[in-house]
Amino acid sequence: MATASRRALIAFSCAATLVLASGCGPASESETHEECASLLGVQGRVVIGMHSDQPGMNFQKTDSTRGGFDYDFAQWLGSYCGLNVVEQNLGTTQREGELQDEDGADLVIGSYSITDERKEDISFAGPYMKTKQGVMVRSDSGIESAADLRGKKVCAARSSTSWDQMKENLSGIVAVQEEGFGVCTQKLLAGTVDAVSTDQLLLYGYAEEFGGLQVLPDEQFGNAELYGIGIDHGDAELCEFLDDAILQALISGWWVQTFENNFPDYLDPADFKPDDGDLTECPDPEAEP
Amino acid sequence: MTGPGDPALAAERSAKPRGRRGDLTIFVAGGVVCVIAFVLEPSEGRSSIDAAAMLLSYVGICLAVRQGVQEIQTHQADDDAPGWWSRFVATLTARPRSTVAGLVTVLAAATFLTWYYTSASSIPVTGDIRVAAVSEEPADDSTPAGLTDCYVDGERRTEEGTGAPTADCTQLRISLPGDPPPRGHVTFLPVLHNPAATGSCVAAAEIVLTPVVDNVPRVPVRGPSGRPVDIPISGGTSAVHVLAEVDQRHDDLACRVSLTVTRAVLHD
Structure with a gap:
């Protein structure tokens, strides 16, 4: 009798476990697709704003093929959501406007640094990447440290966080502003400017792509640059959903593999990979201003 | 002499329900204000006990005042004296227990409210x-x-x-x-x-x-x-x-x- 009771109890426990497991497990792929499309308010395709002039992150070659971490991440996210990705090239100054425009991009994945100032106009999910600002020079320039930049022309992109931090942290330089870092790099190669300052990760990408350029390894300054996915202002639900997606990318091994595919071997992915606990940027609907 | 068609009697009859509706409206409106305060106060970072005290006192005062007014109105027709005070005294004489109970309720509620706001409310x-x-x-x-x-x-x-x-x-x-x-x-x-x-x-x-x-x-x-x-x-x-x-x-x-x-x- 005792054995029969025990068996009945075990059978009941197994059945309960199965029921709970089926009801409480992770969402199925189709549920994830449905939720993503619903949160984005799209059907079948998602328009993602991105750069096209950043080797390593997102770079469009002359034969129109694209590659880079941001590009791969956009494609991965499209697949995660079951949506076709429509790429929309953006300049640094266009990103906020695209998100605020009803007919503009649904998301922006474009080495888009999360800042408190930008969060007044748009919101961010993430971060999915972290880096710090650095300096790139021509290999034959003789410039070895930030101190050697005094009186030199240093270029950064208009409306970028790099521009603000460069002016604040590099004293005595002649600051030059251009439409994008691709333009700055071309000017550096042409000898029109002496250095380019932006996020180290971008600089490593440029140096790898063009040759004859080097990143000053010990020059890091300013705030941590945390790259996030730009979304509509205050959309906490979409933000939480995208944070879950980023977490999947971080813990599944996809993130490290993709980083290694797009950046030079001598960079350690751990230096640029956010921790799980960094995903704190979603808007707080209950916070008072 | 008055009859069913007398306009004065008709006006008196219709005045009573209007008076009751007025009482009810004031009572409900006050209650709604208290409930709103009850909901809003915690979001202001204060204690909801403040609003509960306000609600309790308001209900006490409303009930007591309403009872007193009804008593006075009951004796209004029997009292020839025109003054409010005379009618109040007549009511007190005719229904001493209920009138005193009403007064005690008002005093207790007012005392509680005063004590609460001086000693226990949010500041x-x-x-x-x-x-x-x-x-x-x-x-x-x-x-x-x-x-x-x-x-x-x-x-x-x-x-x-x-x-x-x-x-x-x-x-x-x-x-x-x-x-x-x-x-x-x-x-x-x-x-x-x-x-x-x-x-x-x-x-x-x-x-x-x-x-x-x-x-x-x-x-x-x-x-x-x-x-x-x-x-x-x-x-x-x-x-x-x-x-x-x-x-x-x-x-x-x-x-x-x-x-x-x-x-x-x-x-x-």
Whole structure:
């Protein structure tokens, strides 16, 4: 009798476990697709704003093929959501406007640094990447440290966080502003400017792509640059959903593999990979201003 | 002589339901106001007990007044004296128990309300707290004071590019009014602001509030920017202050944030 009771109890426990497991497990792929499309308010395709002039992150070659971490991440996210990705090239100054425009991009994945100032106009999910600002020079320039930049022309992109931090942290330089870092790099190669300052990760990408350029390894300054996915202002639900997606990318091994595919071997992915606990940027609907 | 068609009688009949409807309207409106206060007060960082006390007293007063008015109206027709006081005396004489009960209810409710608001209610003290920056550097006359900004945990590159820290202050000292404060808790609404165009410093920051009661620091309470934080401060015999610090969870040393206490309420 005792054995029969025990068996009945075990059978009941197994059945309960199965029921709970089926009801409480992770969402199925189709549920994830449905939720993503619903949160984005799209059907079948998602328009993602991105750069096209950043080797390593997102770079469009002359034969129109694209590659880079941001590009791969956009494609991965499209697949995660079951949506076709429509790429929309953006300049640094266009990103906020695209998100605020009803007919503009649904998301922006474009080495888009999360800042408190930008969060007044748009919101961010993430971060999915972290880096710090650095300096790139021509290999034959003789410039070895930030101190050697005094009186030199240093270029950064208009409306970028790099521009603000460069002016604040590099004293005595002649600051030059251009439409994008691709333009700055071309000017550096042409000898029109002496250095380019932006996020180290971008600089490593440029140096790898063009040759004859080097990143000053010990020059890091300013705030941590945390790259996030730009979304509509205050959309906490979409933000939480995208944070879950980023977490999947971080813990599944996809993130490290993709980083290694797009950046030079001598960079350690751990230096640029956010921790799980960094995903704190979603808007707080209950916070008072 | 009056009959069914008499206009004066018809007016009197219709006046009674209108009077009752008026009573009911006032009663319901007051109740709704109390309930709204009950819902809103906690979001203001105050105790909902305040609103409960208000509701209780209001109901008591309304019931007592309504009963008194009904009694007076009952005796109005029998009383030839024109004055309100005469009718009240007549009512008191005819129905002494119920009238006294009504008066006692009104007095009790009013006394309770008075006691509650002088001894137990929430006290907004936003304008009365004193805020001073606490710096690791020697005190300086230019140190910010009052409800003002305190830049915490900064790192700025110097002219020589050495990255020496130049934090303006490491803590805020928030002194509460009263010696000791008249209530056992204080709720602050602390708000952080990143004055720079760069960095994501607010969402990743937590404000750490440590009450110091009788010069003994107690267990710190943590909270994000823009959310009310309830801090227990009971049991003190002298002045109480709260030390506020900012903890950057992502360890961005270049983050400098200003901390402002936009609301402070003492309560039990």
